[in-house]
Amino acid sequence: MKTTAYQQAFILHFGEMGSRWGINRTIGQIYALLYISPRPLNAEQITEALGISRSNTSMAMKELSAWQLVRVQHLPDDRRDYFTAPDDVWEIFRTLVAERRRREIEPTASMLRGALVAPPEQGDDAHAATKLAEMLELIELVTGWLDDVSDMDQRTATQLMKLGGGVQKLLGAGRRKKAQKATKNRA
Amino acid sequence: MKTTAYQQAFILHFGEMGSRWGINRTIGQIYALLYISPRPLNAEQITEALGISRSNTSMAMKELSAWQLVRVQHLPDDRRDYFTAPDDVWEIFRTLVAERRRREIEPTASMLRGALVAPPEQGDDAHAATKLAEMLELIELVTGWLDDVSDMDQRTATQLMKLGGGVQKLLGAGRRKKAQKATKNRA
DNA sequence: GTATAATTTCACCAACTACTGAAAAGACTG
DNA sequence: CAGTCTTTTCAGTAGTTGGTGAAATTATAC
Numbered sequence: 001m002k003t004t005a006y007q008q009a010f011i012l013h014f015g016e017m018g019s020r021w022g023i024n025r026t027i028g029q030i031y032a033l034l035y036i037s038p039r040p041l042n043a044e045q046i047t048e049a050l051g052i053s054r055s056n057t058s059m060a061m062k063e064l065s066a067w068q069l070v071r072v073q074h075l076p077d078d079r080r081d082y083f084t085a086p087d088d089v090w091e092i093f094r095t096l097v098a099e100r101r102r103r104e105i106e107p108t109a110s111m112l113r114g115a116l117v118a119p120p121e122q123g124d125d126a127h128a129a130t131k132l133a134e135m136l137e138l139i140e141l142v143t144g145w146l147d148d149v150s151d152m153d154q155r156t157a158t159q160l161m162k163l164g165g166g167v168q169k170l171l172g173a174g175r176r177k178k179a180q181k182a183t184k185n186r187a
Numbered sequence: 188m189k190t191t192a193y194q195q196a197f198i199l200h201f202g203e204m205g206s207r208w209g210i211n212r213t214i215g216q217i218y219a220l221l222y223i224s225p226r227p228l229n230a231e232q233i234t235e236a237l238g239i240s241r242s243n244t245s246m247a248m249k250e251l252s253a254w255q256l257v258r259v260q261h262l263p264d265d266r267r268d269y270f271t272a273p274d275d276v277w278e279i280f281r282t283l284v285a286e287r288r289r290r291e292i293e294p295t296a297s298m299l300r301g302a303l304v305a306p307p308e309q310g311d312d313a314h315a316a317t318k319l320a321e322m323l324e325l326i327e328l329v330t331g332w333l334d335d336v337s338d339m340d341q342r343t344a345t346q347l348m349k350l351g352g353g354v355q356k357l358l359g360a361g362r363r364k365k366a367q368k369a370t371k372n373r374a
Numbered sequence: 375g376t377a378t379a380a381t382t383t384c385a386c387c388a389a390c391t392a393c394t395g396a397a398a399a400g401a402c403t404g
Numbered sequence: 405c406a407g408t409c410t411t412t413t414c415a416g417t418a419g420t421t422g423g424t425g426a427a428a429t430t431a432t433a434c
Binding site for chain 2: 004006007009010013014017020021022035036037038087089090093103104107108111115120124125127128129131132134135137138141142144145147148149151152158160161162163164165167
Binding site for chain 1: 421422423424425426431432
């Protein structure tokens with residue numbers, strides 16, 4: 001497995017962005033490689049393409065599997081594992097949203113729910129409880145919405161998002177804050 | 188400045204989640220503290236409340252300011268800086284979305300645009316270019332939508348999100364993937 | 375069973391990040 | 405301006421994370 005300069009640019013970018021996205025360089029690179037690869041790759045090919053150690057590849061694949069971002073498959077007469085990224089970006093997007101929600105938001109939502117079971121009613125604690133409630137409400141609103149969108153097929157979701165601020169017309173109200181904007185011609 | 192056990196729980200949770208959110212413990216704790224504090228706090232109070240060093244507080248405030256997540260204000264006859272988090276969660280949410288977008292998505296979108304100015308037309312590079320285009324399209328769709336929602340006032344956005352999958356009725360199409368769901372009674 | 379191929383685990387080292395205390399810089403007062 | 409209060413910077417260090425090679429484990433073949 002050798003990669004072209006064109007592919008390299010993309011792979012290296014994902015590696016660098018990895019730290020901002022909370023994943024490590026190796027994982028970012030591997031995912032980029034799998035995403036653009038026209039065929040499944042085995043661990044050895046990945047190792048060679050990226051110039052990393054075999055064990056590093058192994059650990060990264062484990063992590064990517066935990067994120068449910070890769071599929072394993074097998075070729076006839078070959079017992080090595082071959083990996084692919086789903087080829088539908090929309091599916092990848094949904095998986096990412098679901099996993100990030102589970103890891104980064106759900107624990108907080110559940111802590112907040114716990115703190116609000118018997119909210120204090122006096123003093124600064126009462127004020128704190130009010131703020132926690134506001135935060136929880138927003139979290140539930142947004143995650144609920146994300147659930148709804150994840151349940152849509154790509155076509156519907158696309159339609160919905162392209163509609164953008166235009167949805168207000170449908171809702172009947174006309175409360176835009178900053179007049180026009182990009183909205184208009186994305187449909 | 189001392190914190191109650193109730194406040195502590197919230198603050199410590201944010202500190203722990205910090206690593207998952209890509210911020211450090213100190214920053215998570217400080218933000219939690221400011222968020223629930225009924226009044227502005229100065230650096231010394233924060234330092235004391237969290238049991239960290241004064242210099243750590245200073246660096247954290249610099250970082251939070253860079254994220255535009257805190258406001259500085261002054262009290263009469265007191266030359267220390269007093270910090271607050273915006274008290275509207277919706278505003279905080281918008282800031283977070285905008286900043287994450289700027290730091291975590293925009294660099295990639297711009298790299299993709301660059302790679303697609305003169306896309307290769309043959310072989311594996313051509314396939315890669317197709318995948319990059321798909322990714323860019325999704326990114327633009329989602330960020331465009333986020334822009335639209337950020338421009339809405341909280342009321343409108345809430346209404347929109349509560350509507351959830353119900354928007355499909357408005358759109359006229361009926362393509363839900365997994366029949367009903369939580370959607371129904373959130374309005 | 376033994377041999378071989380493929381994968382995973384893990385102790386170790388390197389690189390990076392978070393935090394501190396001390397010193398410097400900046401801002402205001404009289 | 406000297407003195408004081410406040411904030412910032414920074415070198416050093418502790419703690420964490422990332423990546424490797426060697427060894428162990430698992431899976432298949434003969």
